[in-house]
Amino acid sequence: MYATTHIPKVIAADAAVRNSSAASPGIQLVDLSLSYGKGKSEFQVLHQIELSLSLDEFICILGPSGCGKSSLLNIMAGYTKPSSGYVAIDGNVHTKPTSQVGVVFQHANLFPWLSAAGNVEFGLRMAGVSKQKRKEIAAQYIELVGLEAAAKRLPHQLSGGMKQRTALARTLATEPRIVLMDEPFSALDALTREAMQLHIRKIWQHTRRCFFLITHDVDEALLLGRRIIVMHPNPGRIVQDIANPLFDSINESTFHDVRSSKAFINMRYQLLSLIAAANV
Numbered sequence: 001m002y003a004t005t006h007i008p009k010v011i012a013a014d015a016a017v018r019n020s021s022a023a024s025p026g027i028q029l030v031d032l033s034l035s036y037g038k039g040k041s042e043f044q045v046l047h048q049i050e051l052s053l054s055l056d057e058f059i060c061i062l063g064p065s066g067c068g069k070s071s072l073l074n075i076m077a078g079y080t081k082p083s084s085g086y087v088a089i090d091g092n093v094h095t096k097p098t099s100q101v102g103v104v105f106q107h108a109n110l111f112p113w114l115s116a117a118g119n120v121e122f123g124l125r126m127a128g129v130s131k132q133k134r135k136e137i138a139a140q141y142i143e144l145v146g147l148e149a150a151a152k153r154l155p156h157q158l159s160g161g162m163k164q165r166t167a168l169a170r171t172l173a174t175e176p177r178i179v180l181m182d183e184p185f186s187a188l189d190a191l192t193r194e195a196m197q198l199h200i201r202k203i204w205q206h207t208r209r210c211f212f213l214i215t216h217d218v219d220e221a222l223l224l225g226r227r228i229i230v231m232h233p234n235p236g237r238i239v240q241d242i243a244n245p246l247f248d249s250i251n252e253s254t255f256h257d258v259r260s261s262k263a264f265i266n267m268r269y270q271l272l273s274l275i276a277a278a279n280v
């Protein structure tokens with residue numbers, strides 16, 4: 001992570017990034033703080049968040065409810081302006097939603113009148129991609145998420161997991177540099193959730209984009225994150241940045257064994273203790 005102490009807040013960010021090592025590839029969150037409200041009702045939600053992400057990172061953000069995870073994601077998506085600090089992608093300050101950043105939410109929010117394939121094509125249509133080309137690209141991403149057989153179905157004919165896979169394909173089809181996911185599996189039943197966790201690992205291995213996933217679930221973070229960030233609240237801040245030692249050993253055939261291994265149970269205990277320390 002590059003030095004930031006001398007960098008003034010939002011206003012000077014553009015110049016600072018142009019002149020700094022942030023011109024290197026990747027995503028930098030620099031001295032990000034966020035407050036909501038004004039005057040007496042003002043409260044700080046995020047405090048001096050510093051993160052440097054590579055473009056092929058799978059990073060999970062863990063933290064208790066209200067610690068500012070979604071607020072952080074909203075800043076990264078360009079939906080919320082930070083009170084200070086900035087986000088840079090490949091050295092360019094990022095302040096509003098762009099095709100470089102894709103977002104997948106807890107609910108798939110598919111267009112009900114479009115088929116799964118039609119939903120995947122939608123972003124491409126908005127980007128002006130020709131009909132022939134967008135059909136080709138949509139077919140590739142439908143295949144990547146394993147939905148070929150359901151491509152023509154309308155959203156109400158899809159299961160919860162299928163809807164989320166469609167939403168993921170729709171986001172990936174526009175080829176964002178970073179894919180932000182806000183508890184994408186939390187509305188799914190346990191079995192579907194597990195299938196989705198395995199699936200998303202494969203998709204990440206295939207696409208090698210930066211996946212930034214918010215979760216409440218320690219097991220999910222351990223199964224998915226190559227890197228796990230733990231946040232504490234009041235105000236929201238990063239208290240741990242861990243390289244997951246189990247990440248490389250997890251695949252479809254080891255998934256269940258790793259989950260019941262001593263190393264996994266120890267890591268889970270450490271992470272739960274860290275999160276619980278937020279309430280002490």
Ligand SMILES: Nc1ncnc2c1ncn2[C@@H]1O[C@H](COP(=O)(O)OP(=O)(O)OP(=O)(O)O)[C@@H](O)[C@H]1O
Pocket residue numbers: 036037045063064065066067068069070071072216
């Ligand atoms: N638009 C807003 N205006 C005012 N306060 C907000 C707004 N959005 C979020 N907050 C407050 O900011 C704090 C952080 O909320 P945020 O949703 O970012 O946390 P979170 O860690 O994602 O929570 P959860 O895990 O429960 O989804 C909370 O106290 C919340 O009430």
